[in-house]
Amino acid sequence: MNVFFTFSLSGMIFLSSVASASAGEALRLGTAPAGSLSFTFGAALSQLIGKHTDMRVEVLPQGDVVALPLMESREMDLIAIANDALGYAYDGKGIYEKQTDGRGFDLRVLALGARYPATIVVAGDSGIKDYRGLKGKRVVLDYATQQAFSLGSRASLVSGGLRESDVTVLSASNIQTAVQLLLERKADGIFGRIGMPALRRLEANRKGAMYLSSGEERWEEVQRISNAYLPMKLKKPFGVPEGAVFVAQNLSLAARPDLPEEIAYKIVKVLWERESDLAKHHPQFCHLVKERFASEVSTAPYHPGAIRFFSEKGIWLNKMQARQENLLYRYGRLAIR
Known part of the structure; x- marks a missing residue:
């Protein structure tokens, strides 16, 4: 059975359904409930990707404790989540310890968003x-x-x-x-x-x-x-x-680790090129600085598609690579890099 959510932003209506992901379907992005900064970012990102790429994004405002397990089952592709909570989810600490028996959720960052x-x-x-x-x-x-x-x-x-x-x-x-x-x-x-x-x-x-x-x-x-x-x-x-x-x-945008590299690359690219458009949706997005999308303060490792894009732009630095390797080796998560 599908569960439907409707919500509006700037007069636009978004419709999202929880269903099994399959080839050709829209990407699914988990956010916090309506009214949150995470939700506003997700809705704005959905508009940008739909307008400037050949992809679609459905926003599911269910909260991270629902979204993260759905990412493991590949029913969710992306999540907008605070950087501190992201680190606890990756480490399997706090409320995520019981959800994962302490192993954590394997995630890959696409970009650090607005502070x-x-x-x-x-x-x-x-x-x-x-x-x-x-x-x-x-x-x-x-x-x-x-x-x-x-x-x-x-x-x-x-x-x-x-x-x-x-x-x-x-x-x-x-x-x-x-x-x-x-x-x-x-x-x-x-x-x-x-x-x-x-x-x-x-x-x-x-x-x-x-x-x-x-x-x-x-x-x-x-x-x-x-x-x-x-x-x-x-x-x-x-x-x-x-x-x-x-x-x-920062508000972080993260993906499941097996999200195709080209898709991750395209998402980061549209964020980089259309970063100023996000400020129209919330005043806090004025604090968004694309040169800080890649940062050593990230609490989870980056996705290869994001690393490729940031390397092309010259902002993937040695200290970020060192942080990346530390996060991957610390938890033995090297199969999907």
Whole structure:
């Protein structure tokens, strides 16, 4: 039986079906649910590929815990996933340990996408002005199957100089539930990405959203959680002073390892050539820099098709090849390179 999802972006309707993949069918791209940056990127990429290549991409907004097993069974071809969650999925850690018995999901990166900043968010009327004000407060750190949120919340807390033991840890099934807890004053802080649609309700209530600045002194400790994280400064973002520093990471586009090399090459090529078109779909895509599609901060190895393209462009450097070999040899995943 097929399961159908419909959704719209900029007036366009996309229809996706879960079915067995076969030759000549559209590629299937897994994303987070509608309203997420991952979903918006997937829908935009689907448009670009459909318009500028002979391929089609169907977007399935089911979340990575559904999409990743489907990639193993070749019912899914691509996934848009946060770089920290990608590394945990590849390593078989966190929520992915049980899914894979600790062996991890074998994935290959096509490109590191836009960087997006995140932090702990509090209500404007809470009286909390910085991370020190969170001590002893109730903070949502656990987000069920949304591994990237659970990781990012902890990285943000560490960047602000706190430990889990410094706060009362709360759980939420998703970011929407976390926002509701904040609105109902049942939580004092939640994890949030700048520009996240789910935070609009908070921005319209309780005197708005306050995004806490973390500083730049604790990055070695932050990167023990994941080397995906980078410090990022923003100019006058809503609710924070100019020059505030946030925990940032890339949204990654990854593929199953046996995706044909030519298909991977063509996808990366259209992303490279049409990178500026993505900014029309979301402000965060303005932070997309194609020269950073290939990077040693990737938490999983690259696909051969992507490496071929980046080598032609002269941006596949020795340090990236060293990182590639380390990731492949570390897990013995050399059969498909």
